[in-house]
Amino acid sequence: MTQSGSELRRTLGVGDAVVIGLGSMVGAGIFAALGPAARAAGSGLLLGLAIAAVVAYCNAMSSARLAALYPASGGTYVYGRERLGAFWGYLAGWSFVVGKTASCAAMALTVGAYVWPGQAHAVAVAAVVALTAVNYGGVQKSAWLTRAIVAVVLAVLASVVVVCLGSDASDTGRLDIGVSAGAGGVLQAAGLLFFAFAGYARIATLGEEVRDPARTIPRAIPLALGIALVVYAAVSVAVLSVLGSGGLGQAAAPLADAVRAAGAPGLVPVVRVGAAVAALGSLLALILGVSRTTLAMARDGHLPGGLAAVHPRFHVPHRAELAVGVVVAALAATVDVRGAIGFSSFGVLAYYAVANASAWTLGSAPAARVGPVVGLVGCVTLAFALPGVSVVVGTAVLAVGAAAYGVRRWVAAR
Template structure:
């Protein structure tokens, strides 16, 4: 049953999480740090890799798909920001759904996020490898994961500082890439504002679900709520600022790709931005795109690793994952065991996975996660609300529609992994019930 809620917590919260086995995480992130983490999460592999499969699904409806993905992200962002102000601790929607909807919805949210985003981490690392050393993607990707884990282990301020630098590099490189692409030949941009677009409504919705992969880092800072100064004020501001900036960047890049490569060219390309630049008159700009792709994916890798490890920490605190993972380093104040275990799993996925498969699988898990975020925020009382309830109604309906229209293989894989998590929790609860019965006897 959902827990009954008392008055909203004040912005000042205790330094030790109530269910933590030791010290809590340290509140070291300011607004600019949080924005950098959120923006770094969104300007990752998506801006370089997601447009191809999305254009193949949507056809001329690509821009409409981008708008739909942005709308779903806005709904999720307002829900996450509102909930983070009420529950300023690590874990994001895992905590929110557990508090407001019950233990099982919380577990589904947390499990979907950890599994889906582990796949995203592999996609980010493989994108780093593909652009940094074509032909030797996997060794470089493995090295990128190892470096990200090492930085994360040393403290969240190092993660935020690296994210700020990488975001600046990415924005500069994207600016050069857009200018270079516009020096080449142009094509007409199809904007289907009315009627059914060429890819059909199903294809448009499927593409929106795939593009949501690119936006899904908007609430990364909410999963790190225990490390943000003045979270009731900082988290909502950082979530909305980073989402707004990322949406503008994605819209500009999408328009440029359609204006230079067209729908067919974008759909056929595994690196559409690089192809658009190659068709222009600045041949040297190809190297800039490569640098930008490496920096973007590395920044997202850093920020996302922090988010997944914090959700793992929250689940371990409640016993939904092995409690050993709830350890917090006494000096660096990071969930060091969770960082290491998540890093090890990502290394394994990198060794056998591919980028395009990871995008669909990740989108399935993360859409379920934000469906539960919207449901959690939907029932908040007026005193806790910061945004219209209608946004959460739209978010629930949109997340449901997008997850059902993802490629069938992605939906099936997501459902199978979800069932594995449910089975794990059922076995754990049964084992605990037997131990309790034995103790009473």
């Protein structure tokens, strides 16, 4: 429950919300996730992408329905609390904050790796500090910056698609869809690729800053997801047509390697800049989403109450943003989190499992429950198809969060 004078300002329209969602999705994931996914799925990469898209679509529809009913900061943390009970809302919020904080550090290090590989950690910290300052100045400034980032990234990705498909090295025979790595490999690839789709949650977590949320959010989420899917499919087909699944799986920088193989080495620096800008866009949107969920959990007493403060001038959760910025900067300075994609995917899939379970309670008509059921089953399946280390660490983190909740309730009861 928000206190008088502590509400955020509603300034975002449909276009702003779509751009923020795209900034989260059409980001570093497409530059980084294709290689690991191809190694897992082999010739089944496109099938894995399709599975990830179906699960993401079901999640998006569930999130849109819930966001229209509960237009407050916090996303699935709020939905789970209202529809399933306090524990499930808390678990969703815990999964989101922990998983996405690791993702923030990973995106910051991606910026450093592309901008100045020899000083990746220093650049990563600088990026976190700069974007935290942007967010501190108000969500509208963040939307403007995200719009510019999305324009640059889409232009770079369009260049990659045109160059690859138009080159003599392109061969449609490399697009053969099979299951050479088995069903497990395809599902693991889908789980890894889901990392790149998960950004539409940012639209829902900003529900308290959207104008006319009952209309805006249900329109913005499927629009952002649809655009991202078209972009991902085009890029995947273009890169596969040049490198094939084997070459793509071995590529350290898939899109840069693809344009080089397509006979356009001059485009490689442009792709590197695009990847850095994309990572900045993802980092900006991630910090926004994590800070808003932190705000919602602090309001309910699950995190220190001071984090619920809203700046009187800028109308942003400034203490939550600063706290998130400090933690992410510390991780980016000291830890190599390039393997955090799997862990982040596990946490986000757990988050959306709660969203689908919450949406299932909205109506009893069988047709209305198909999407939430498919989304829930898909989230659980993909979560446990991820690499073993990600599953073990993710499960342990959820268990720690659940134990902390139980201890807090026990102390309060005494």
